[in-house]
Amino acid sequence: MKRIKQISVFVENKPGRLLDVVEVLGSNDIDIKAISLADSSDFGIVRLICEDPESAYKVIAKNDFTASLTEVLAIAISDKPGSLAKVLRALKESGINIEYMYGFSAKMKDYAVMIMKVSNLEETIKCCISNNIRILSESDIKSVV
Amino acid sequence: MIYDNEIETLPREALEALQFKRLQQTLEHVYALVPFYKEAFRKANITPSDIKSLKDLHKLPFTTKDDLRDSYPYGMFSMPIDQIVRIHASSGITGKPTVVGYSKADIEEWSQLMARSFVACGVTSKDIIQNAYGYGLFTGGLGAHYGAEKLGAAVIPISGGNTKKQIIIMVDFKSTVLTATPSYAQLLADTIEEMGLLDKINLRVGVFGAEPWSESMRQKLEGKLHITAMDIYGLSEIMGPGVAIECEAKEGLHIWEDAFIPEIIDPDTQEPLEDGQEGELVITTIKKQAMPLIRYRTKDITKIIKEPCKCGRTHRRIQKILGRSDDMIIIRGVNVFPSQIESVLMEIEGLSPHYQLIVDRQNNLDTLEVQVEVDSKIFSDEIRKLQGLQNQIQKDIKDILGITTKVTLVEPRTLLRSEGKAKRVIDKRKI
Numbered sequence: 001m002k003r004i005k006q007i008s009v010f011v012e013n014k015p016g017r018l019l020d021v022v023e024v025l026g027s028n029d030i031d032i033k034a035i036s037l038a039d040s041s042d043f044g045i046v047r048l049i050c051e052d053p054e055s056a057y058k059v060i061a062k063n064d065f066t067a068s069l070t071e072v073l074a075i076a077i078s079d080k081p082g083s084l085a086k087v088l089r090a091l092k093e094s095g096i097n098i099e100y101m102y103g104f105s106a107k108m109k110d111y112a113v114m115i116m117k118v119s120n121l122e123e124t125i126k127c128c129i130s131n132n133i134r135i136l137s138e139s140d141i142k143s144v145v
Numbered sequence: 146m147i148y149d150n151e152i153e154t155l156p157r158e159a160l161e162a163l164q165f166k167r168l169q170q171t172l173e174h175v176y177a178l179v180p181f182y183k184e185a186f187r188k189a190n191i192t193p194s195d196i197k198s199l200k201d202l203h204k205l206p207f208t209t210k211d212d213l214r215d216s217y218p219y220g221m222f223s224m225p226i227d228q229i230v231r232i233h234a235s236s237g238i239t240g241k242p243t244v245v246g247y248s249k250a251d252i253e254e255w256s257q258l259m260a261r262s263f264v265a266c267g268v269t270s271k272d273i274i275q276n277a278y279g280y281g282l283f284t285g286g287l288g289a290h291y292g293a294e295k296l297g298a299a300v301i302p303i304s305g306g307n308t309k310k311q312i313i314i315m316v317d318f319k320s321t322v323l324t325a326t327p328s329y330a331q332l333l334a335d336t337i338e339e340m341g342l343l344d345k346i347n348l349r350v351g352v353f354g355a356e357p358w359s360e361s362m363r364q365k366l367e368g369k370l371h372i373t374a375m376d377i378y379g380l381s382e383i384m385g386p387g388v389a390i391e392c393e394a395k396e397g398l399h400i401w402e403d404a405f406i407p408e409i410i411d412p413d414t415q416e417p418l419e420d421g422q423e424g425e426l427v428i429t430t431i432k433k434q435a436m437p438l439i440r441y442r443t444k445d446i447t448k449i450i451k452e453p454c455k456c457g458r459t460h461r462r463i464q465k466i467l468g469r470s471d472d473m474i475i476i477r478g479v480n481v482f483p484s485q486i487e488s489v490l491m492e493i494e495g496l497s498p499h500y501q502l503i504v505d506r507q508n509n510l511d512t513l514e515v516q517v518e519v520d521s522k523i524f525s526d527e528i529r530k531l532q533g534l535q536n537q538i539q540k541d542i543k544d545i546l547g548i549t550t551k552v553t554l555v556e557p558r559t560l561l562r563s564e565g566k567a568k569r570v571i572d573k574r575k576i
Contacts, residue, residue, distance in 0.1 A: 008526030
């Protein structure tokens with residue numbers, strides 16, 4: 001499996017709501033691997049990568065949050081100047097549009113990880129393979145992150 | 146199906162003759178027994194004998210909610226308290242309640258009209274009616290209850306609230322009819338869905354009233370609960386539920402003209418309007434004993450449909466209530482009814498039916514904020530899709546009402562749920 005599951009949570013833009021999300025996960029022993037907060041004027045979307053996305057999603061939904069599971073790619077990018085550009089160029093040349101992206105630190109020697117939501121998953125996977133770009137799987141996330 | 150064939154299909158001429166006879170009796174009765182009316186008629190320089198036909202009705206003075214409040218609690222009663230068998234009070238949210246008394250004959254008449262109403266909207270004596278209208282001072286619960294018993298149906302007097310228990314009873318008791326406010330029916334429907342019990346309920350008819358609701362809300366409730374959703378109209382001052390009811394044609398609500406005379410007036414000039422013109426509904430009761438009302442201003446905005454109904458009933462119909470003249474919000478000079486906004490929201494696929502309107506004034510300019518709950522059906526992990534949704538709602542409201550609104554997406558279950566009448570508008574303007 002080349003794709004991993006991200007949990008997206010709808011939050012109103014008011015103090016403490018992000019904390020509520022994180023606390024719910026924490027009190028259920030769910031480890032957050034990566035988090036990003038996208039905001040508009042009156043609401044935000046919290047995007048999360050967790051070890052066991054299915055049960056994390058269940059916990060979130062059970063606590064009355066509006067949430068969804070989305071397929072995204074976790075791409076390993078070598079930790080050298082210009083390597084992100086190299087990946088993005090490859091995607092551009094395949095006509096792939098990135099909807100959103102965020103990075104997180106990984107315990108992987110010489111690599112950083114970028115989470116990407118793309119316009120065409122299949123195309124992106126093919127493009128990465130042909131360009132020798134490493135995509136992390138769910139089990140990679142568990143072991144390396 | 147018709148409950149009382151003779152009276153419900155009485156030819157217009159005979160019906161109007163009956164109305165006039167009863168109007169005269171009512172006028173004599175209140176003139177003699179209610180000091181408020183004696184005084185009001187004197188001020189209008191009129192006596193009951195000046196009313197020589199139904200056409201003279203408009204010469205009589207109006208009765209308003211304020212008159213009822215000023216007569217609190219028993220000033221409008223035309224019978225001594227030992228002949229009163231029931232006292233209700235309006236659910237008025239602001240100010241003193243308005244108190245209404247019923248004689249034994251009034252309760253019997255109300256039960257008859259309510260049974261008639263149930264039959265008109267497809268309920269039979271074989272039905273199991275789950276009555277989720279509130280019992281108590283509010284007329285909904287007991288009004289529907291007595292009507293259901295008069296009809297011979299089985300009634301479950303569950304009242305409003307206890308939503309989950311309500312649903313378990315609905316499943317276990319195999320209720321076939323639900324009576325509730327439309328906003329509570331909506332909450333029930335959502336909860337049934339959440340509990341995964343939609344295929345376990347046996348409802349076939351919903352009788353919803355006590356607040357204005359839109360055609361699109363009807364479609365949602367019908368689609369989700371697999372029922373036919375019928376609109377019932379009434380108000381405690383006049384009687385309670387069962388003043389008017391939709392028949393199976395669903396083209397307006399028959400107002401029971403052997404008991405009530407409806408008029409439509411212009412709420413500003415107070416002049417009578419022709420059938421077909423939209424305005425405020427005014428009702429004169431002609432069968433009530435304990436507390437008859439002459440030309441009571443309901444504040445409800447509707448029109449009288451004069452064309453005969455295909456169901457064969459001769460009693461005229463009123464259009465589904467559009468709103469109340471006092472619930473109407475005026476935003477920068479534009480009249481807005483919450484039901485109009487509701488229609489717009491309901492047209493958008495997947496949108497939650499829970500919404501609230503916040504009216505405010507900033508820099509001397511009225512603002513309207515529409516708060517809509519985002520549920521998992523419309524949620525997207527991409528900001529621009531949610532912003533697109535906000536823009537669409539904003540544009541649809543602008544297209545229909547011509548006003549610009551701020552649309553705010555809020556988390557599910559953050560807006561107040563109602564077990565009775567929904568409070569849709571919060572007006573923060575200080576004028």
